[in-house]
Amino acid sequence: xxxxxxxxxxxxxxxxxxTSLLFAMEGAAIAVADIDDAGGQxxxxxxxxxxGQALFVHTDTGDEASIVHLVEHTADTLGRxxxxxxxxxxxxxxxxxxxxxxxxxxxxxxxxxxxKSTERWQKILDVNLTGVMICAREAARQMIAENHGGSIxxxxxxxxxxxxxxxxxxxxxxxxxxxxTKCLAAELxxxxxxxxxxxxxxxxxxxxxxxxxxxxxxxxxxxLPLGRIAKPEEVANVVLFLSSDGASYIxxxxxxxxxxxxxx
Numbered sequence: 001x002x003x004x005x006x007x008x009x010x011x012x013x014x015x016x017x018x019t020s021l022l023f024a025m026e027g028a029a030i031a032v033a034d035i036d037d038a039g040g041q042x043x044x045x046x047x048x049x050x051x052g053q054a055l056f057v058h059t060d061t062g063d064e065a066s067i068v069h070l071v072e073h074t075a076d077t078l079g080r081x082x083x084x085x086x087x088x089x090x091x092x093x094x095x096x097x098x099x100x101x102x103x104x105x106x107x108x109x110x111x112x113x114x115x116k117s118t119e120r121w122q123k124i125l126d127v128n129l130t131g132v133m134i135c136a137r138e139a140a141r142q143m144i145a146e147n148h149g150g151s152i153x154x155x156x157x158x159x160x161x162x163x164x165x166x167x168x169x170x171x172x173x174x175x176x177x178x179x180x181t182k183c184l185a186a187e188l189x190x191x192x193x194x195x196x197x198x199x200x201x202x203x204x205x206x207x208x209x210x211x212x213x214x215x216x217x218x219x220x221x222x223x224l225p226l227g228r229i230a231k232p233e234e235v236a237n238v239v240l241f242l243s244s245d246g247a248s249y250i251x252x253x254x255x256x257x258x259x260x261x262x263x264x
Contacts, residue, residue, distance in 0.1 A: 057074065061127050062130075084135055136154065160175040181195050198238050203231070204232070224258070230257065
């Protein structure tokens, strides 16, 4: 990643932060994008403390204008865009607000489709699916304007492959990422832009804290061939590979980083 510029949404925490730190360690300049200003700025400080180059751009991936600004500002400030990683996402509509009354794990009835408003459903799709499409589209437009190829790595989930009661909106959004990734790969290949995705399994992040508190993530992980919860860095390693020249002939694929989920 030496001398490349990467935009990483959701870079203020979890897998987005782990990816930002790893990319910077490998020589990339990073645009850390997040709706959480404190988290994003902390990631930038961590990168700079290790001698890396980074900037923070406040970004709401549920807002098109915010994403357009992110890409334009990155190109203007860092000189180009070589990679886009769309790690930003929410597990339920009020996740950012930490509204436990609508947390589908702590209040399962709130997550059922029968009890979910269209507004709450739509917010998940706006952030997790439409926002990813806009990020990819704007990054690709910039890469093409700069007349070089590039890489886009999206974040799906094992929840995109099997229904999970109470988070239908999240499952649908992550299933959509798998097909979106294929469609983008088919369209952008002629521009030498590769598009892939990762589908994490049980990972220790802020988004899974409710599941950890309830003991559900530990139970899920124990049933897997590898038998454990993963660290965000283990997903970042795969994102790095897919974004690197080492994956130069890989596009349109979603790679499970999931401890062997659905293997047995």
